[in-house]
Amino acid sequence: MGIDKADEQYIVTAQVVNPGEIAAKDGGGGKVPVVVFQEKGETIFEAIRRITTVSPRKLYFSHLRFLVYGEEVAREGIGETLDSLTRDQELRTDFYITVAKGAKGGDILKVLTALEKIPVNQLYDSLEASLRNWAPTVTVTLDKLITELISDGMNAKLTGITLIGDEEEGEVLDNVQRTIPHTKLKYQDIAVFKGDRLVGWLNEAESKGLNDALGNVKSTIVEVPCPEKGLAGIEIVRTKSKIKTELSKGKPKGFVKFEAEANVGNVQCKTLDLTNPKTIRDLETKTENEIKGAIQAALKVAQDDYQADIFGFGEALHRSNPDYWKKVKNNWKQQHFKDLPVELNIKVKIRRIGTIKNSPINKINTN
Numbered sequence: 001m002g003i004d005k006a007d008e009q010y011i012v013t014a015q016v017v018n019p020g021e022i023a024a025k026d027g028g029g030g031k032v033p034v035v036v037f038q039e040k041g042e043t044i045f046e047a048i049r050r051i052t053t054v055s056p057r058k059l060y061f062s063h064l065r066f067l068v069y070g071e072e073v074a075r076e077g078i079g080e081t082l083d084s085l086t087r088d089q090e091l092r093t094d095f096y097i098t099v100a101k102g103a104k105g106g107d108i109l110k111v112l113t114a115l116e117k118i119p120v121n122q123l124y125d126s127l128e129a130s131l132r133n134w135a136p137t138v139t140v141t142l143d144k145l146i147t148e149l150i151s152d153g154m155n156a157k158l159t160g161i162t163l164i165g166d167e168e169e170g171e172v173l174d175n176v177q178r179t180i181p182h183t184k185l186k187y188q189d190i191a192v193f194k195g196d197r198l199v200g201w202l203n204e205a206e207s208k209g210l211n212d213a214l215g216n217v218k219s220t221i222v223e224v225p226c227p228e229k230g231l232a233g234i235e236i237v238r239t240k241s242k243i244k245t246e247l248s249k250g251k252p253k254g255f256v257k258f259e260a261e262a263n264v265g266n267v268q269c270k271t272l273d274l275t276n277p278k279t280i281r282d283l284e285t286k287t288e289n290e291i292k293g294a295i296q297a298a299l300k301v302a303q304d305d306y307q308a309d310i311f312g313f314g315e316a317l318h319r320s321n322p323d324y325w326k327k328v329k330n331n332w333k334q335q336h337f338k339d340l341p342v343e344l345n346i347k348v349k350i351r352r353i354g355t356i357k358n359s360p361i362n363k364i365n366t367n
Contacts, residue, residue, distance in 0.1 A: 002105030004070035012047035013106030079196035101160035111170035153314020209294030215241035224286035226269030233266030245317035254342035
């Protein structure tokens with residue numbers, strides 16, 4: 001489902017599976033595998049029911065897997081839309097929610113994808129895969145979003161999704177009958193909310209820094225510079241992170257402790273001796289600095305640009321000092337979080353260097 005707004009009315013877009021085309025054993029009849037319905041209404045509930053004027057059946061939202069807000073409605077505020085989504089007994093809370101960056105939510109749902117017949121399945125799986133293997137995204141369900149929106153000590157965030165190419169060309173089957181589709185969908189950046197309104201975006205590096213601090217990273221790649229020229233790719237394979245906020249001299253102070261195990265995944269250095277323990281420690285230090293820089297960049301944007309506690313330092317203070325929290329919670333995000341000092345403790349341990357020791361490029365004669 002996509003939610004947008006125009007002329008003070010909500011526009012609801014529903015991507016519905018064409019069951020005859022999906023179930024066909026002989027490749028189907030050349031029809032599109034999904035149908036998109038779109039209607040307007042003063043409320044989300046009205047727009048959904050109005051879809052029955054063009055759909056042969058009432059939509060059954062227990063099957064909802066994916067919700068995308070248009071950026072315009074996200075900037076106006078998504079609070080009103082959440083009432084219908086939480087009040088309707090048909091809806092579950094395990095579907096993922098995203099924001100269409102620079103686009104309408106309905107336009108995202110009209111694009112056909114190549115590897116999955118049902119586009120929403122590709123969006124769902126790609127969001128999980130990017131979080132597991134690259135970590136610039138967040139998987140947010142309805143219950144998690146509401147928890148963060150109503151919290152005094154945590155601001156909400158959603159993954160952004162962009163439309164690359166021409167939206168109209170993405171609607172036809174020809175888009176998926178090419179090795180390089182005309183139109184593609186790509187997850188990009190994380191949307192930052194203050195209250196129920198989108199106020200800005202974290203770029204890819206800042207998004208990864210946020211996930212590092214929150215402990216969302218299962219695996220990712222960190223590129224570090226070689227001693228002379230080139231890059232070495234360090235694969236993060238296991239992480240553990242903890243955020244704390246404690247009182248120091250009567251004022252709150254934040255702490256982020258991040259620990260990771262890593263492997264050497266790629267070496268493009270002509271002078272790098274991986275058999276030397278000092279080289280491994282140097283790579284560990286450089287990886288720690290890269291991760292620390294990403295977290296610091298995300299913190300700077302959150303504190304200076306948006307004054308939005310997307311890290312949850314306020315929630316951590318609530319747990320450690322509930323009495324002090326009662327005094328500051330009403331102006332935590334506007335005043336205290338902005339000036340909160342944060343200490344970062346980053347530790348990376350390289351466990352493996354791969355199936356070879358030193359890179360073959362070390363021995364290649366460049367003459």
